[in-house]
Amino acid sequence: MNVAQTSLAVAALLFGVGAGGVLVRRNVIVVLLSVELMLNAVNLAFVAFAREYGSMDGQVAVFLVMTVAAAEAAVGLALVLAVFRNRRTTNLDELDLLRG
Numbered sequence: 001m002n003v004a005q006t007s008l009a010v011a012a013l014l015f016g017v018g019a020g021g022v023l024v025r026r027n028v029i030v031v032l033l034s035v036e037l038m039l040n041a042v043n044l045a046f047v048a049f050a051r052e053y054g055s056m057d058g059q060v061a062v063f064l065v066m067t068v069a070a071a072e073a074a075v076g077l078a079l080v081l082a083v084f085r086n087r088r089t090t091n092l093d094e095l096d097l098l099r100g
Contacts, residue, residue, distance in 0.1 A: 007048035014041035028083075028090045032076045039069045 001009075014037055021034030043062045050058025084090055 004048045004052040007044055007051075011041045011044040011048065014038070014044065026092045028076075028080050028092060028095070031092070032073065032080070035076075036069055036073065039065055039072075 018034045018036075018038035018041060021037065022031055025031055025034065043065050046058040046061045046065070048058075050056065080090060083095060087095060089095065
C-alpha cells in the first residue's frame with residue numbers, strides 16, 4: 001500500500017468518524033467538532049491526490065476548505081453561545097424550537 005492509498009484510507013476513516021458524530025451525537029459542540037473532523041478528512045484527501053498527481057491544485061483547495069472551516073467554527077460557536085444564553089442547554093433535542 002503506497003502513501004496515497006494509506007492517506008485516503010485514513011481520510012475515509014476520519015470522515016466516517018465525523019459523519020457518525022454528526023448523526024449520533026446530540027451536543028451541538030460535538031456536532032461542530034465532528035464537522036471539523038470531516039473537513040480535515042477532505043483536506044487529507046486533497047493533499048493525497050495533490051501528491052499523487054504532482055499538482056498544486058489540491059493544496060489550493062485545502063486553503064479554501066481551511067478558510068471555510070474557520071468561518072464555520074466562528075459562526076457556529078457564536079450561534080451556540082447565543083442559544084446557550086437563552087436556553088441554558090446545548091442539547092439538540094431540546095433546541096428543536098427556535099421561535100421566540
